[in-house]
Ligand SMILES: *[C@@H]1O[C@H](CO)[C@@H](O)[C@H](O)[C@H]1NC(C)=O
Ligand SMILES: *[C@@H]1O[C@H](CO)[C@@H](O)[C@H](O)[C@H]1NC(C)=O
Ligand SMILES: *[C@@H]1O[C@H](CO)[C@@H](O)[C@H](O)[C@H]1NC(C)=O
Ligand SMILES: *[C@@H]1O[C@H](CO)[C@@H](O)[C@H](O)[C@H]1NC(C)=O
Ligand SMILES: *[C@@H]1O[C@H](CO)[C@@H](O)[C@H](O)[C@H]1NC(C)=O
Ligand SMILES: *[C@@H]1O[C@H](CO)[C@@H](O)[C@H](O)[C@H]1NC(C)=O
């Protein structure tokens with residue numbers, strides 16, 4: 001209840017328009033120390049061993065405690081600590097230390113994502129420059145909080161905090177407002193009351209958390225840095241993915257609202273303006289965040305991969321993917337977990353078996369849950385048993401886990417089976433694993449991720465979801481002071497938020513619907529190099545609007561959409577009235593007297609930048625309205641690509657705009673020639689003035705007979 005109100009308020013308060021100028025500098029330095037050997041002790045003794053390493057150098061126990069920011073336990077051994085350059089130098093001389101690198105407290109997708117999407121600072125005509133890096137905008141990030149020490153939040157070049165900023169920065173556990181907020185990170189608050197009301201007392205022993213804006217989980221830090229992280233030149237993760245890291249709108253001010261708590265959930269659900277599509281793909285009807293006023297984002301791969309060569313004893317080399325820094329391992333013994341194990345990665349943990357000692361282990365997992373611990377558990381089990389590496393065969397497009405010192409290579413089932421056949425074909429199988437490389441290439445196809453939730457929208461089938469797709473796979477992201485590889489639609493969402501921010505700073509008066517329309521109608525239907533986008537799933541197929549909505553977000557084109565499909569509060573009221581709301585309940589929701597039209601409006605007429613007809617019988621006519629935001633005297637002609645077996649007629653078929661005519665409506669008559677109930681067929685409707693192509697996806701399902709649960 002009251003959700004519509006909150007969302008609209010959020011749009012207004014989250015993006016405020018303010019001016020800044022550039023001055024000032026700032027510095028902190030955190031180093032990540034990689035240790036050669038993995039320790040297998042209890043978590044506390046791992047941390048203690050890291051502390052002991054630093055004691056001789058830093059002196060007191062307290063100084064060590066203050067210095068160590070994070071102890072790593074999964075995948076590799078090491079810790080992050082605040083050090084001077086000379087201390088870092090001294091530590092790197094210790095025998096147990098492999099290397100020491102300045103921390104990678106930022107999100108390395110940004111070393112590739114923005115260039116991939118064509119959003120580069122290169123020319124003065126680019127969207128980034130025209131929008132002045134988003135520098136007039138304050139972005140509110142409602143998530144798990146922030147790890148404020150991240151270099152991506154440094155306020156280098158920022159002037160005084162705008163006087164119009166009325167929000168605050170509050171202190172709390174390990175968060176001191178006067179130190180941790182700065183001229184970029186201008187606001188930070190945490191909301192725990194709603195949560196406490198729901199679950200009773202928040203016991204931070206049971207659910208480790210910071211009672212402050214500090215980010216325990218790491219998710220919010222990632223989101224904030226992807227939306228608005230500052231420029232950081234020449235960064236890499238152990239040499240992989242080198243480039244300049246930045247957020248989509250590097251000049252923004254950030255206001256952090258911690259409303260989501262690790263392992264517990266969010267106390268302010270449903271108020272995101274841009275929300276992720278969910279990670280429950282590839283099955284149909286798995287989409288979350290289905291409301292028409294939310295921009296729902298699907299996740300795709302980038303044109304970047306981390307090929308890692310596996311050479312078998314028969315000298316055949318296959319390419320898997322990993323984040324493995326080397327040095328090269330092998331040749332060493334190779335095994336698949338022997339009986340009584342089945343080769344299932346999950347069993348490695350249940351049956352730690354000494355036969356894995358000194359070997360590389362091949363295992364298979366069918367686990368489709370992207371957040372499952374299957375890979376981490378397999379790495380832990382093999383490494384605990386004294387194994388030297390693991391090769392995991394599984395479905396493609398799941399996140400890679402960075403294991404810099406312990407090779408953990410992903411292959412698909414086909415390659416995994418080849419390796420298994422090799423193992424079975426020889427008395428003493430051996431393998432060599434080479435260090436990972438970074439490959440950025442047009443030869444790497446873009447795919448909608450397996451986990452990315454798919455339409456159709458089961459709650460409001462006439463509203464296309466997802467709206468748009470953005471890169472969200474194998475993203476190296478900040479987790480506190482370390483980096484983790486994350487994949488998820490919530491990795492893709494901040495990419496689109498970054499674009500929204502740039503559009504808002506370019507066109508402050510655009511409504512959320514106008515921004516959404518610009519993004520959807522200009523999206524790429526292919527990858528940026530013109531190759532088709534596929535959708536991963538149980539079988540790979542060409543992507544359709546239920547996989548990626550309008551397509552892959554194209555930031556530069558979104559800044560010049562030509563026409564927009566706009567919506568006002570009245571349209572949202574119409575939508576609610578088209579569902580189960582009546583005069584009474586709509587007034588309650590909007591907290592003011594509101595009247596639903598009679599007869600009920602048709603949801604098909606909602607002015608969305610898409611047409612989705614879930615139950616076409618014979619024919620239907622629907623209306624859309626477009627607003628010219630391009631050159632005044634423009635003439636647009638219609639181009640129709642109807643779905644298979646469907647006819648579409650648009651009247652008028654030419655739209656003439658002038659200084660007085662800015663808004664024009666048109667009608668679309670859609671009829672079916674099918675004789676049976678069908679699945680969805682897809683097409684498009686384009687308005688073009690030969691400069692701008694305003695494309696909306698069309699999805700039509702024929703329903704001659706009453707719908708029933710059809711198993712076939
Ligand atoms: C926060 O930092 C300021 C400035 O360093 C210091 O004066 C103050 O005592 C700190 N507050 C707390 C609660 O630690
Ligand atoms: C928090 O949980 C721990 C472990 O279950 C328990 O020992 C402690 O008493 C709890 N604290 C509070 C304040 O409830
Ligand atoms: C990030 O760090 C937190 C706290 O240590 C941990 O619970 C969480 O699992 C980490 N996230 C990932 C994806 O590794
Ligand atoms: C980037 O960093 C690497 C390693 O730290 C260094 O070798 C290289 O010279 C740097 N490149 C530039 C352009 O600064
Ligand atoms: C693999 O290549 C190496 C070096 O070229 C060679 O010595 C070895 O005999 C080859 N092994 C097989 C099984 O072909
Ligand atoms: C480990 O493997 C060996 C040889 O296959 C087997 O005899 C033994 O029972 C296994 N141990 C465990 C704990 O599964």
Ligand SMILES: *[C@@H]1O[C@H](CO)[C@@H](O)[C@H](O)[C@H]1NC(C)=O
Nearest residue numbers: 582583594595596597598600
């Ligand atoms: C809502 O109220 C208006 C004005 O009283 C009335 O015309 C209309 O029929 C009502 N709508 C519904 C759905 O009851």
